[in-house]
Amino acid sequence: MNARELVQQILKKHGEIKDIYFVACGGSLVDLYPGFYFIQAESETMHGAWYTSKEFVIAPPKHLGKNSLVFICSHGGNTKETVEAAHLGKNSGAAVITMTHNPNSACNDDSMIPVVYDWSDTVNEKDKPQGIVLRVLNELMKVQEPNYKLYDGIADGIEKIDGIVRAAVNKVKNRTWVFAEKYADEPFLYIMGSGASYSQAYGFSICSLQEMQWMDCCYLHSGEYFHGPFEVTDEDHLYILLMSKGPNRVMDERALTFLKKYAKKYEVIDAEELGIGAIDDSCVEYFNPILFYAMSVAYRTGLQDKRRHPLDMRRYMGVVEY
């Protein structure tokens, strides 16, 4: 995908983009959150909103129209409510980018702007959904906002992130094994994160552990931890803390300080220690989630091996009517 050409094509037809909707389900929705967070934090001319597909269809934003851009992501490309959301965006006059892994799916539809991505291990992050969204937004911001300063930093980060992820995956191999040995039978755990990486606490919980391991767990925002959830903290509860590098790190550090004092069982996955600092401080925040996704894969694989629960085993999803 040529992000620059894609943005030119959109602006030619739609003029200024005023709002961007990020719409998908489950793991695909997780991939769209960093883009939403980026627009909210960086854009002077656009607002972002992040929707699970069905809600977008049931309660479409009144603002949706010609000056909107809708990012749709569906890995398999045929999730009913996501396809409906894409058509709703198109029929409302918005520019709709439909990302899918499946070239033979409803999302690979030339009446919108389809982007078919490969998902094999050798594919670089820039060509996977999080990277695609970041590249498109980087180009859009450059054209639409004269004050935008992150263009080079983001472009550089996109080049560096693959090396960082590969090194980090090697580095945590033993840790994921030890974690699985210690906690494979844990009845419940919490996963905390913040900023753009709140998405990864969410995805780690709902996709990697609830869906793929049938483990009871819950995601928490590191900032929100202190507004209720910390009352259950004791030596028995287990936490995974995703520590970002970036302005939001202070929230993760506050949670860590508390865990060190009052908890006993916690695993820290620290992006800084895992090398994310090679990316410029001005935009490193938006790359943490790519690294944390790779970490969630490493940890869930460790759990799969120890628990002898295959990651692709389902009892309801795609098996029964729902």
Ligand SMILES: O=P(O)(O)OC[C@H]1O[C@](O)(CO)[C@@H](O)[C@@H]1O
């Ligand atoms: O990305 P797709 O194909 O729309 O599928 C969404 C489904 O896939 C998952 O992301 C992973 O199985 C689920 O969370 C969700 O129900």
